[in-house]
Amino acid sequence: MSRILIIAEHDGQSLNVSTAKCVTCAQAIGGDIDIAVFGKGIEAIAAEAAALESVASVIAVDAEHLAAPLAANWAAEALALADGYSHLLGPSTTQGKDLMPRIAALLGVNQISDIMAVNTANSFKRPIYAGNAIIDVEVPNGAVVVATVRIASWSAAASSGSGSVDVRAADSEAVAHTRYIGLKSGGGERPDLQSAQRVVAGGRGVGSEENFKIIYSLADKLGAGVGASRAAVDAGYVPNDMQVGQTGKIIAPDLYMAFGISGAIQHVTGIKDAGTIVAVNKDSEAPIFEIADIGLAGDLFTVIPELEKLLA
Amino acid sequence: MKILVGIKRVVDYNVRIRVLSDGSGVDTDGVKMSVNPFDEIALEEALRIRDAGNAEEVIVVSAGGDECQQQLRTGLAMGADRAIQIQTSADLQPLSTARAFLKIIEREDPGLVLLGKQAIDDDNSQTAQMLAALWDRPQATFASKLELDGQSATVTREVDAGLETIEVDLPAVISVDLRLNEPRFVKLPDIMKAKRKPLDVIPLEELGVAAEGNLEVGHYAPPPQREKGIMVEDAAQLVEELKNRGLI
Ligand SMILES: Cc1cc2nc3c(=O)[nH]c(=O)nc-3n(C[C@H](O)[C@H](O)[C@H](O)COP(=O)(O)OP(=O)(O)OC[C@H]3O[C@@H](n4cnc5c(N)ncnc54)[C@H](O)[C@@H]3O)c2cc1C
Numbered sequence: 001m002s003r004i005l006i007i008a009e010h011d012g013q014s015l016n017v018s019t020a021k022c023v024t025c026a027q028a029i030g031g032d033i034d035i036a037v038f039g040k041g042i043e044a045i046a047a048e049a050a051a052l053e054s055v056a057s058v059i060a061v062d063a064e065h066l067a068a069p070l071a072a073n074w075a076a077e078a079l080a081l082a083d084g085y086s087h088l089l090g091p092s093t094t095q096g097k098d099l100m101p102r103i104a105a106l107l108g109v110n111q112i113s114d115i116m117a118v119n120t121a122n123s124f125k126r127p128i129y130a131g132n133a134i135i136d137v138e139v140p141n142g143a144v145v146v147a148t149v150r151i152a153s154w155s156a157a158a159s160s161g162s163g164s165v166d167v168r169a170a171d172s173e174a175v176a177h178t179r180y181i182g183l184k185s186g187g188g189e190r191p192d193l194q195s196a197q198r199v200v201a202g203g204r205g206v207g208s209e210e211n212f213k214i215i216y217s218l219a220d221k222l223g224a225g226v227g228a229s230r231a232a233v234d235a236g237y238v239p240n241d242m243q244v245g246q247t248g249k250i251i252a253p254d255l256y257m258a259f260g261i262s263g264a265i266q267h268v269t270g271i272k273d274a275g276t277i278v279a280v281n282k283d284s285e286a287p288i289f290e291i292a293d294i295g296l297a298g299d300l301f302t303v304i305p306e307l308e309k310l311l312a
Numbered sequence: 313m314k315i316l317v318g319i320k321r322v323v324d325y326n327v328r329i330r331v332l333s334d335g336s337g338v339d340t341d342g343v344k345m346s347v348n349p350f351d352e353i354a355l356e357e358a359l360r361i362r363d364a365g366n367a368e369e370v371i372v373v374s375a376g377g378d379e380c381q382q383q384l385r386t387g388l389a390m391g392a393d394r395a396i397q398i399q400t401s402a403d404l405q406p407l408s409t410a411r412a413f414l415k416i417i418e419r420e421d422p423g424l425v426l427l428g429k430q431a432i433d434d435d436n437s438q439t440a441q442m443l444a445a446l447w448d449r450p451q452a453t454f455a456s457k458l459e460l461d462g463q464s465a466t467v468t469r470e471v472d473a474g475l476e477t478i479e480v481d482l483p484a485v486i487s488v489d490l491r492l493n494e495p496r497f498v499k500l501p502d503i504m505k506a507k508r509k510p511l512d513v514i515p516l517e518e519l520g521v522a523a524e525g526n527l528e529v530g531h532y533a534p535p536p537q538r539e540k541g542i543m544v545e546d547a548a549q550l551v552e553e554l555k556n557r558g559l560i
């Protein structure tokens with residue numbers, strides 16, 4: 001039977017929802033599910049992890065050098081725990097993508113990126129070519145499965161469980177060659193892009209940082225998170241953490257509204273899992289209309305104020 | 313200091329890829345091939361570091377069949393000093409690529425290895441992290457800013473929560489993100505000059521690396537299609553539709 005270890009993601013305060021999504025993927029694989037929480041002062045986070053449905057136990061490794069999520073430190077600690085597990089999973093967030101390949105290489109195995117579906121305990125579906133093809137990949141017999149879980153493909157496990165928590169000291173030592181300096185967070189108080197039910201996004205068509213105010217304003221009316229195309233980020237209208245797409249965030253809100261976004265494949269791959277896609281673009285030939293559920297050919301600077309009035 | 317830059321030959325980012333109807337792969341017949349866009353950014357950064365006097369030599373490295381010499385020549389035309397092809401007909405997965413790169417590192421002793429954050433064909437995003445692990449050196453992935461400071465580098469990383477800064481001792485492996493720089497365009501005379509720059513071909517076996525432990529890739533399928541949508545005339549109709557679907 002499979003024994004699955006999930007490496008938790010958190011910000012030092014609370015568990016990231018991507019971990020609960022990894023649990024759902026682990027349930028699809030089937031077997032015993034444990035979660036490792038690395039950090040400093042992580043009791044509350046460990047308790048959150050232990051409450052996730054079908055989690056057997058949480059191993060909380062509390063150490064100063066694990067406080068920041070440096071891949072070199074976390075990978076060494078994961079390696080110390082890996083013995084006996086058939087599967088090691090992390091989310092395909094930037095943190096998981098940074099960490100899991102390092103663990104896989106130390107274990108001498110290839111890694112599977114972005115599991116979207118489970119065929120069997122060692123065969124999975126994953127996207128390639130910006131989501132334009134889906135392949136089946138199978139792990140060779142007897143090899144440990146190390147993988148990241150595509151979080152837009154999975155719902156979060158409920159918090160109805162009651163796993164045990166085992167707090168331990170670290171097995172590994174701090175690496176000297178890498179030092180954490182800090183994090184400058186771009187976002188404000190709006191709902192997190194990766195878990196928001198509604199997302200309003202703007203592209204190059206919005207035209208400036210100043211103009212982006214109307215995107216924020218509509219988002220606030222709808223209680224939505226705010227996303228952007230790469231072009232909008234590159235032009236400096238918004239911070240990098242808002243980028244949606246192949247090389248940004250892959251999201252799956254119930255409602256995605258794109259304003260002034262043309263619909264390049266690299267952008268579209270980030271929103272294909274959305275429930276309903278709305279596109280407003282003044283070019284009626286824009287490729288975004290090929291995938292939009294509801295399209296409106298029009299000027300965003302006229303449409304958004306009208307929408308706001310109608311929603312008031 | 314030498315800088316090693318990974319150059320992967322991939323289907324051009326503008327090509328709309330199509331899955332073959334028998335599910336055996338994707339159609340790459342007559343499709344435009346290019347340098348992985350992130351690798352151009354990695355190379356641009358390496359050239360700027362060299363031209364600022366902080367490195368002596370930039371070496372571009374590609375693992376693949378002889379056709380990847382085209383992309384290495386592009387790298388030479390951009391300004392790299394020499395090129396190495398790790399010659400193999402196998403489709404290397406990141407672990408084997410990292411093992412092969414490690415052998416080149418042992419031969420060349422670089423102070424910095426710059427790779428792309430991901431190859432846009434397989435979208436793996438693994439090779440840099442694996443190489444750093446095997447080499448037992450620091451990794452700084454998804455870099456959008458890089459400052460060298462003697463024996464270390466300060467790297468700003470694009471992460472989900474914003475911009476993270478870390479400091480790594482050299483040698484290190486850094487994977488680059490889109491906003492690190494804008495790669496230069498290649499000029500015609502540079503293409504001519506690149507033909508005379510050295511390009512070494514080293515068979516993968518000569519490095520003592522085999523493409524083994526691979527994940528077996530089975531069936532290819534096109535992504536699920538979304539149902540055809542509708543067009544509305546104005547904001548009022550849009551709101552009406554959203555209400556009908558229970559979305560607002
Ligand atoms: C390796 C690689 C990775 C990439 N990764 C990503 C990624 O993760 N995410 C991403 O988004 N892109 C990514 N891109 C970039 C992508 O190819 C496109 O360049 C980008 O998505 C375009 O952004 P845009 O739609 O905002 O801009 P444009 O393509 O310039 O489109 C702007 C649109 O706004 C419309 N418009 C203008 N004014 C108005 C108005 N007043 N009202 C209504 N509509 C208006 C125009 O008709 C146009 O359709 C990547 C590219 C590469 C090469």
Ligand SMILES: Nc1ncnc2c1ncn2[C@@H]1O[C@H](COP(=O)(O)O)[C@@H](O)[C@H]1O
Pocket residue numbers: 317318319320321348350351373374375376404406409426427428429430431432434435436437438439440
């Ligand atoms: N066959 C290859 N030849 C040269 N560089 C490669 C190769 N495969 C991967 N790389 C490098 O590793 C980066 C990340 O690739 P990947 O891990 O496959 O997403 C790429 O952007 C390249 O810089």
